[in-house]
Amino acid sequence: MTAGAIGLAGLVFGVLAVGPFRDQHAGTLGPYAILSFVVLVGLPIVIGLWGSWAPLPVLIALCTLEAVAMLAVLTGWPLLHGYAHDEALGMPWPLGISALPIVCVALVMRGPLVWAYLGVIGLLTVWVMYTSNSGPEALLEAIQTGLYATSFASVFVGLVLVGLQSAERLDLLQAAERLGAARNAARLAREAERARFDGLIHDGVISTLLMVGRAEQVDGDHVRQAADTLAQLERIAAGVRAAGVVPVAQLIVGLRRLAEQNATPFAVELDEGVDSAVLTLPAGAVEAMVAAGGEALRNSLEHAGGRQQPRTVARRIELWVQEDVIAVGIRDDGVGFEPARVRPERMGLARSIRARMDELAGGYAVVDSQPGQGTLVTLGWVRR
Structure with a gap:
């Protein structure tokens, strides 16, 4: 379910990022830009389509690739696009989808690593915004954007972590229920076997002894009943029931x-x-x-x-x-x-x-x- 939500988010954010991507790369669209967009937008969609049934190592590899790709794009943005661009074009398009790799990391990692990655993306957001803004308050605006982006992404990270923790608790409860059911079934089986044995002792052994004790002499019927009782005892000891x-x-x-x-x-x-x-x-x-x-x-x-x-x-x-x-x-x-x-x-x-x-x-x-x-x-x- 979480992987499906990531795929849907990738599709929505990807559609919203098409306009800024086209405008900011007008006349300078190259293989690196196309590859960046395809990887950053496409991988979450692939995770959404495949993540629910993909092997865990494959899912971890896809999410890790998404996280590394975002780090590479944000780190290289000032070097490849200069230290300022037209403010009318809006903020750099990768910042608009920076929550996607953070959520991908939250899907396959736990604890400090997720929040550390969120902090790194926040710092890179400040870096990209500052180097892309030539205004007098570039640093202040960059910090504000970084804080906003970090807060926005942390909401999604929290939802993912809570969802995963709830799923883990549910798995533990189901495992405990299965274990309890197995133990209860084993107890009932033992009780049934004990009752079966008690019944045989009562019906076969005791009745045979009483019959022989009351008879003046042992005949073929007594021997046959004793043999049948012994055969049933042997079947119980071997765990065999009458079949067919x-x-x-x-x-x-x-x-x-x-x-x-x-x-x-x-x-x-x-x-x-x-x-x-x-x-x-x-x-x-x-x-x-x-x-x-x-x-x-x-x-x-x-x-x-x-x-x-x-x-x-x-x-x-x-x-x-x-x-x-x-x-x-x-x-x-x-x-x-x-x-x-x-x-x-x-x-x-x-x-x-x-x-x-x-x-x-x-x-x-x-x-x-x-x-x-x-x-x-x-x-x-x-x-x-």
Whole structure:
């Protein structure tokens, strides 16, 4: 934005300087005069057109060339144009655009160098005006012109420096925001991984130990569940998640195994035209739905019969498959409960069921239960 402003200023000042340049070089227009005008007016325009996306070394080189060119023109003006000229022609034309190189210096330099260059241009302005004026008050007029030119240029320098400082502060704030966002994302990732690990410990390790501890003998189902749990622990340790897509048939196999391990009926309802061997879903969805379904079934086995007066409970695992929606239902006719009264820190319902399904893209979990009315836990995935 600052470079663009310099380019616009170069264009405006250049147009205003055409008249004085033509009048002051009438009859004496030579290569040096033309080169001086082209460089002093043209470089700011080039900076404006190219400066916003040019490499920094190139921008510094262009601004430095503009600054050096103005020093050369002002220093050589009395030598090339004599020590006086017709006052009707006005002040020497380079003085009318002396603010351009000063602003260019402010664009690429900082601190004392900018103000030192401004002071040098001010002194050269006094020098050029004094040597170009043959009047009785030449020195006074030269000093007045130098002070005016310096004050005028300092306003633009101040604006440029303030703008650049504001841009630097904005860059620092944006960098701090990006750093904060990265740290927050890393923290959330760690928390998610910790929650995933806690859920696996709760669902896999503890449940496997309880199952083995309650069984009279260890059978193939116990060994298979222990192996699955160890495999999941290894994937977490390696930072690997289930990836890719798998057929719905794999979900059916996982749920059927879960039902057989817990002596629970299992029913599958496929929408018309749906082939479980062809229709696919994410592997992560299969893993989440089987794990959450297992936790819901274990909760039913643990709590649905009641504690004070145990009762026989009928349970059922149901799977509904449509083209874009797949849902698993864990149903029982037990004592039921009030989901709203379950404490958030309870791992089973909060972490192993709801949070696990919420973390799945397109996943959801609904717990429908009332005291004395049984429980239905629905685990769903919607294709997006």
